[in-house]
Amino acid sequence: MRAVPLVGGPVELRGALDLETTQAGVMPRRLPAWTKEQYQDPSVYGVTVMPSGVRLVFRTDARELEFEVLTSTGQLDSDPRPRPTGMLELLVDGVLVGRQQAPVGNVLRMAGPGAVQRLVPGEPGTVRFAGLPAGMKDVELWLPQQTPTELVALRADGDVLAPLPDGRRRWVHHGSSISHCIEADGPTGTWPVVAAALGGVEVINLSQAGNALLDPYVARTIRDTPADLISLKVGINIVSLAAFRLRTFGPAVHGFLDTIRDGHPDVPLLLISPVSCPALEEAPGPTATGPDGRLAALGDPADVAGGALSLAVVRAELARITAARQESDPHLHYLDGRELLGPDEAEDLADGLHPTAAAYRRMGKRFAAHAFATDGPFR
Template sequence: MRAVPLTGGPVELRGALDVDITSAGVMPRRLPAWTEEQYQDPSVYAATLMPSGVRLVFRTDACELEFEVLTSTGQLDGDPRPRPTGVLELLVNGALAGRRQAPVGNVLRMAGPRGAQRLIPGEPGLVRFAGLPVGMKDVELWLPQQTPTELVALRADGDVLPPLPDGRRSWVHHGSSISHCIEADGPTGTWPVVSAALGGVEVVNISQAGNALLDPYVARTIRDMPADLISLKTGINIVGLAAFRLRTFGPAVHGFLDTIRDGHPDTPLLMVSPVSCPALEETPGPTTTGPDGKITAMGDPAQVANGALSLAVVRAELERIVTVRRPRDPHLHYLDGRRLLGPDEADDLADGLHPTAPAYRRMGRRFAAHAFANDGPFR
């Protein structure tokens, strides 16, 4: 087995916009480092380190590969074990060739979901894929979408070469936890990755669980990065946190779009409204989690008339904004999120908010069928 450099060598790290060089290795980040000073909440940084859509890409004639990784997962006081670390998935020539449980490394203990963290240091773990097909092949190692993962080492029993250009378009997507897809059954089971495979494109998923709030630093990030296709899925966090009123929501959406258009004036851009969430359809946030583990809206439906936001209001406003902008922006499109997951599929929301793993895959197929159709916005 020969060591392969993780940076400055033949391996490409795709889906990450920056890296931290740590004492253990390389930590991918899904937003550039310059954005960190603008985070108001530490959960943004945590979501940025969760490598949803991040993968190592290279060519090799090796039949055996070894990866050393150091994960960081949470554990609430009183829980008998840390949260699941997810899986690493290996694709060979585009087909799934192996799945391995991500080893437990560092553990962040906390009294509650937003409590102070106490680090229990761990050690890197080894993940091995053997019995790979003979001959040169395209390889992708997908990291677990829910667990910050430091890349410590890569070893192969053959040559490792850079990937060849394949001419695929680059698709940049930003959304909430429902695009981050922590609950998916693996990193290639998130709906953006499912859609990208069906559409034959390369996805960069900069979705932030709990933090799709029209943050200007996200708009500037999208403005400045290469993109052949762009999609934005917004609204659920805004309603769930009661982050805007109708008066401020519309201008914030316009400003977000204006910033992106400064760098991508003609790029196809698809605005996607929230999928169905019964608790918030007509009732404003903020939300809480009830004793049954289900999301509950704490707002007053009567306040919608005074500018409070429900999902119904958000969908109508997003569609209105796209409609008024389209005469001067014909590459801007709208998709009602309920076409991805509708009100008759509430049983597929395990906690009343987040889709199940099969539902995420269904959303991916439905998005691809719409966006990449012959008459679709990403045709």
């Protein structure tokens, strides 16, 4: 087996905008390094290093590959084992040929959700993919979407070359946990990846679980990232965290769009409202997890008349903003998120908020059918 450099060699890392050097190797981040100075909440960093949509891309004639990684996963003191680390998936010429559980490395122990974490250091583990087809082939090695993963080593029993340009358009997407897709059955089962495969495009998923809050540094990141297509899924975190009132929400959306348009004035941009979430359709946040483990709204529905945001209000405001801007921005489009997952599919929200793995795949197919249709916004 020959060692293949992970940095400065033939391997291309796609889906990440930064590589952080660690003691073990390098760790992909889905936001640029400069953004770290612009937030205080550690959860932002935590979800940024979860590599949803991140993959290693190269060509090789190898029949066997070894990939050494160091993962970091959480564990409550009351749980007998760490949280699942997710899957590493290997695609050859666009076809899934191998899936391996990511090895458990570092474990972050905590007394309860949100408690101080205690690091239990772990060791890198190796995943092996054998029996690959003969001959030169295009390979994509996808990282687990829910687990920070440090890249330690890549080894192959053949030549490894840089990928060839394929001419696919680049789609940049930003959203919440429902676009981050922690609950998907693997990295290629997230709805943006499913949609990208059906649409024949390359996706960069800048979604931030729990943190899609119209942060200006995200808008500037999208502005500065080369893109042929852009989509924004806005609203669920804003309602669940009671982050805006009606007075401040509209200007924040306009400002986010204005910043993106500074760098991409004519790129098709699809603004997507939230999927159905029964607990928040008419009631505002904040939210909590109820005794049944499902999402519950704590806000008073009567407060909506005073400017609190429910999902119904958010959808109406996003549709209004899109319509108001379209005269000067004909490349701006709107999609009601309930077309991806509607009110008659509440059984597909296992915790009242997050879709099941099967529902994520269905959302990807529905998005592709809408966005990449001959008369769709991404045609």
